[in-house]
Amino acid sequence: ALWKARRRSLEPPCLPCLPLIGSLLSLGGPHPPHVLFKELQAKYGATYSLKLGSNKVIMVNHHIHAKEVLLKKGKIFAGRSRTVTTDVLTRNGKGIAFGDYSATWKFHRKIVHGALSMFGEGSASIENIVCAEAQSLCTLMSEASAADLSLDLSPELTRAVTNVICALCFHSSYSRGDPEFEAMLHYSQGIVDTVAKDILVDIFPWLQIFPNKDLQRLKHCVSIRDQLLQKKYDEHKADYSDHVQRDLLDALLRAKRSAENNNTAELSAGPGGLSDDHVLMTVGDIFAAGVETTTTMLKWAVAYLIHQPQLQKQIQDELDRTVGLERAPQLKDRGSLPYLEATIREVLRIRPVAPLLVPHVALSDTSIGDFNVTKGTRVVINVWSLHHDPEEWPNPESFEPARFLNSDASGLVIPSPSYLPFGVGQRVCLGEALAKMELFLFLSTILQRFTLTARPGDPLPSLEGKFGVVLQPPKYYVHALLRPGWERHEDKSLNP
Numbered sequence: 001a002l003w004k005a006r007r008r009s010l011e012p013p014c015l016p017c018l019p020l021i022g023s024l025l026s027l028g029g030p031h032p033p034h035v036l037f038k039e040l041q042a043k044y045g046a047t048y049s050l051k052l053g054s055n056k057v058i059m060v061n062h063h064i065h066a067k068e069v070l071l072k073k074g075k076i077f078a079g080r081s082r083t084v085t086t087d088v089l090t091r092n093g094k095g096i097a098f099g100d101y102s103a104t105w106k107f108h109r110k111i112v113h114g115a116l117s118m119f120g121e122g123s124a125s126i127e128n129i130v131c132a133e134a135q136s137l138c139t140l141m142s143e144a145s146a147a148d149l150s151l152d153l154s155p156e157l158t159r160a161v162t163n164v165i166c167a168l169c170f171h172s173s174y175s176r177g178d179p180e181f182e183a184m185l186h187y188s189q190g191i192v193d194t195v196a197k198d199i200l201v202d203i204f205p206w207l208q209i210f211p212n213k214d215l216q217r218l219k220h221c222v223s224i225r226d227q228l229l230q231k232k233y234d235e236h237k238a239d240y241s242d243h244v245q246r247d248l249l250d251a252l253l254r255a256k257r258s259a260e261n262n263n264t265a266e267l268s269a270g271p272g273g274l275s276d277d278h279v280l281m282t283v284g285d286i287f288a289a290g291v292e293t294t295t296t297m298l299k300w301a302v303a304y305l306i307h308q309p310q311l312q313k314q315i316q317d318e319l320d321r322t323v324g325l326e327r328a329p330q331l332k333d334r335g336s337l338p339y340l341e342a343t344i345r346e347v348l349r350i351r352p353v354a355p356l357l358v359p360h361v362a363l364s365d366t367s368i369g370d371f372n373v374t375k376g377t378r379v380v381i382n383v384w385s386l387h388h389d390p391e392e393w394p395n396p397e398s399f400e401p402a403r404f405l406n407s408d409a410s411g412l413v414i415p416s417p418s419y420l421p422f423g424v425g426q427r428v429c430l431g432e433a434l435a436k437m438e439l440f441l442f443l444s445t446i447l448q449r450f451t452l453t454a455r456p457g458d459p460l461p462s463l464e465g466k467f468g469v470v471l472q473p474p475k476y477y478v479h480a481l482l483r484p485g486w487e488r489h490e491d492k493s494l495n496p
């Protein structure tokens with residue numbers, strides 16, 4: 001009994017010397033936070049804590065504890081903390097990503113999940129939207145290739161991915177240079193930058209990287225965003241019909257109306273239901289969570305492909321065999337392109353875009369393994385540690401898509417439970433299916449046509465991440481070479 005009592009009162013080892021950690025940790029410094037927190041395991045074990053005034057943070061670096069937090073005790077750890085910026089961004093927590101766990105939040109998440117799966121795998125429309133964006137990106141790359149120019153793909157990928165999200169949320173698509181679209185690109189960047197900084201400061205206050213002018217910038221960007229969202233919302237309300245669902249806004253409007261007309265327990269969202277603010281903030285969330293992440297993963301994938309011409313060749317052989325040159329790749333080809341799928345999985349492993357997920361908060365007193373956890377504690381899952389655990393991933397820093405292939409390379413596997421690029425459980429990424437679809441369609445469409453190389457005379461792209469908003473590859477230029485056999489397809493877009 002004594003032993004049990006002792007066991008129960010175990011506290012995770014606490015980092016003793018914050019000024020030291022604080023000085024090691026600076027965003028521009030040699031150790032991005034996730035790397036430093038991985039290294040500290042050697043001294044403190046895989047689960048340890050940091051205490052900062054009244055805030056306590058537990059850092060989880062091993063998959064067993066990570067799954068206890070996210071799955072086994074997923075509801076207990078489903079909370080989020082509020083910060084100054086998330087309150088500004090989400091009208092005091094009315095979105096999903098930063099909304100605290102509640103009846104309204106659960107209802108809200110369920111509606112959005114349903115609406116997204118409607119557009120998800122198996123359904124044609126979003127696939128067509130993504131394919132069209134991929135084709136238009138390829139046209140641009142062809143023009144550059146014909147003029148022997150190299151491209152910074154970053155803004156082009158951002159534009160393409162933003163257009164997909166615009167189509168999904170309010171069935172509008174924009175051409176280059178459209179003022180509304182340019183405004184959107186601009187404010188989105190401002191929002192993602194400031195919010196991500198503030199989340200880091202919430203967990204690691206000593207970083208002190210969040211000056212007042214960031215808050216000013218955020219407020220400005222949010223007000224521009226809100227005007228645009230309000231305009232779209234008003235338009236949707238004006239021509240809403242119960243019988244047509246054109247996009248996510250329609251789906252949310254319908255859910256809101258049926259909840260209002262129907263007070264059954266199942267549909268009830270708790271006091272207040274879904275307000276107009278909730279609907280607007282959902283769309284804001286999808287933009288904030290869906291653009292930068294997907295774009296960044298595409299940039300990492302291209303950077304790694306440039307490093308591995310052999311891998312490009314393997315994927316292209318696969319494409320030539322299954323898709324050929326006469327049509328564009330489609331989602332249904334996914335099962336017959338294992339090398340490409342394995343490459344996507346490996347990119348998500350080696351450079352997880354959200355290496356610390358979004359911090360979770362314990363909603364009541366609980367435990368992780370033998371360690372006590374008190375209500376209100378923030379829990380950070382270090383996915384970087386999970387994905388670079390040498391026990392689970394031999395040579396973790398080496399980029400080897402074949403890890404995800406079965407022994408005769410004919411099918412896919414997930415070789416370790418230490419793999420959570422989208423999180424798991426109550427707070428799992430809502431856009432996982434959409435993001436995977438985009439990665440597959442963009443990369444297959446590009447590789448069908450082009451071989452990607454560095455700009456002549458340039459070194460290969462750096463594979464070191466810059467930690468800021470998300471884990472970003474430094475800027476690089478791509479020299480895209482049209483593949484043999486493609487000349488005759490020029491000026492003609494392929495239909496899926």
Ligand code: HEM
Binds near residue numbers: 285354357359423431
């Ligand atoms: C490759 C691209 C993406 C990656 C790697 C990614 C990863 C993640 C991760 C790690 C989380 C946090 C999980 C947690 O807190 O435990 C998350 C949350 C979220 N993601 Fe994604 N994401 C991606 C794309 C998208 C897209 C395209 C959308 C839009 C539809 C999206 C919408 C969301 C939302 C709404 C949340 C908040 C969920 C919640 O708090 O309940 N994500 N994502």
